[in-house]
Amino acid sequence: MRDLLITLIVLWILLKAVKHPAIGILGWVWISVMNPHRLAWGFAYDFPFAMLMAAVTLLSLVITKDKRQFPVTPATVSLILFIFWMNITSLFAINFDQIYPLWSRVMKILFMTLVAMSVLNTKQHIRWLVWTLVVSLGYYGVKGGAFTLATGGGYTVWGPAGSFIEENNALAVATIMLIPMLRYLQLTEENLWVRRGLVVAMGLCAVSAIGSYSRGALIAIVSMSFFLWTKSPRKLPLALLMIILIPFVVLFMPQKWEDRMNTIQTYQQDSSALGRLNAWGMAWNLAVDRPLVGGGFEIYDKEVFARYAPEPKNVHAAHSIYFQILGEHGFVGLFLFLAIGFFTWRSGSWIIRETRGKPDLHWANTLARMLQVSQIAYATGAAFLSLAYFDLPYYIVVLMEVTKLYIKNQQEENSRVVSSQRPGPQVIRPAELSVIPREGESLG
Structure with a gap:
């Protein structure tokens, strides 16, 4: 069925x-x-x-x-250069014979991201994309939150098989990134019951993230919550919701969840944390040895770790978007990856500044603020996860840059309207000139 x-x-x-x-x-x-x-x-x-x-x-x-119009901005140029550079590093990949499946998957995602920037160009398109992302990931967040509450937090929440968010940690960060988008819809939706449903969805997504038993998600949700509060126009109701919800959920979770979170302070004794540090050391050493191109995709095997890792036998996934990009695509790749996020943030700041005090563009102002909060969640939570090629951060770039282009088009249209309505200088033709009589003379 x-x-x-x-x-x-x-x-x-x-x-x-x-x-x-x-x-x-x-x-x-x-x-x-x-x-x-x-x-x-x-x-x-x-x-x-x-x-x-x-x-x-x-x-x-x-x-x-x-209508098709591609936004040419520093963020989109950085993205195109990043795609180009990943193809260059693939040619010099250490395990060239193994990279095709992941290379193909990443290229498809990023190519369709560029297509999305070209065809999504209206306010309605932008809102539809937000709703699509909310429905797609919100399903797992709401389901995971309900599951956590129903089981008393005794089981780990997992994502869909075969996806970037299959692992519990990845799903947690994805749902945390989604909460600001839910907040945007809740602030701009007209239907009262839809707004109430979105509030419930936000709460369940937060519960789902906590129920993932992910330590990185805990760090992400703390940073996201703070920035969500600072970026929200209605701070008091949101603050009250956080004050009530977060302590309740934490107290609701069983003792083994608290024990798991406490290992953040004793990472030296945690094998998972030590494995990540070893993988980060491997990525750094590899990048120093091959600073321009790194090792290419699929570098997490015994041979590469034997050559570059501080502990050669402790093979571990990257577990950090920054060290993942550094190890796979070198310092150039890391620079371009960071540039995408930096310039996307700058676009958001431009949107906030240009739409401030304009009721007809209030939706864009709110969207930019919430997208920046999602960026914070990704930058902090994915610092401990191999999520460099996850779709959602790139669709945040799409939303931000398409919104920026939409506002620029509106500004140009308004300028043309004002110019067409402004009266031009009066031209007096010679035949219309009147003769001004001298003193004492008459026109008769």
């Missing part, structure tokens, strides 16, 4: 996508972020829905005349 339902939904989106590539992009985002086919058990589980959606979307780009 699930297989049939998912297939029918995908077919309906494909029919719409043929005429409108923006709908195809939203379908792609839904499939790639949520992985709905992984919720089925039959033929849909391994069916290439994402590839089919991408193919129809690209075909629609060719045959339709929908």
Whole structure:
């Protein structure tokens, strides 16, 4: 039944996508972020829905005349250079014969990210993308929060199989990043019951993150909560909600959760933490040895660790977006990766400044603030996770840069309207000149 339902939904989106590539992009985002086919058990589980959606979307780009405008900004240029550089480092990869599956997956995600920037260009498109991300990840956040409450926090919350957020830690950071987007919709939605539902979803996502038993998520949720409060226009109600909710959830969790969180202070005795430090040391040593190109994708094996790791036999995943990029793509790759985040933040600050005090653009002001909070959650939580290629941060770039382009277009349109309404200088033709009589003379 699930297989049939998912297939029918995908077919309906494909029919719409043929005429409108923006709908195809939203379908792609839904499939790639949520992985709905992984919720089925039959033929849909391994069916290439994402590839089919991408193919129809690209075909629609060719045959339709929908408006397309790519935002050329420092953030998007940095993203394009980052994609280019990852292809260069792949040519010099240490394990060149092993990189194709991950390289192919990353390139597909980032290519469709660039397509999304080209076809999503209206206020409605922007809001649809936010809703798509909220539905795609909110499903797991709400479900995980309800599961944590129902089981007394006794079990770990996991994500969909075969996705970037399959691991409990990754799902936790994803749901924390989603909370600011839920807050944006809650602040701008007109329907009272939808707003109330979004508040409940925010709370359950927070519970789900805590129920993941992720120490990185705990750090992320603390930093995200602080910035969410500072960026929110209605600080008092949000502060009251946090004061009530967070202590309640922490006290609700069992003793083993508290024991797990306490290992943050005693990381020297924790094998997982020591493994991460060893992986970070390996990435640093590799980057120093190959500063421009790093080691390429798929460097976490015995041979690479034997050559570069402080403890050669302790093979571990990167568990940090920063050391992951540094080890795989060198210092140049890390610089470009950080530049994407920095310039995206700057775009958000520009949007906030340009829309301040403008009621018709209040939605953009709120969105930029909340997207910056999501960036904070990613920058802190993913500092301990291998999530450098996770879709959501790149869709934050899409939302921010498309919103910036939309506002610039509005400003240009307003300038043209003002210019057309401004009266020009009066021109007096020679025939219309009047003769001014001298004193004592008359015109008769």
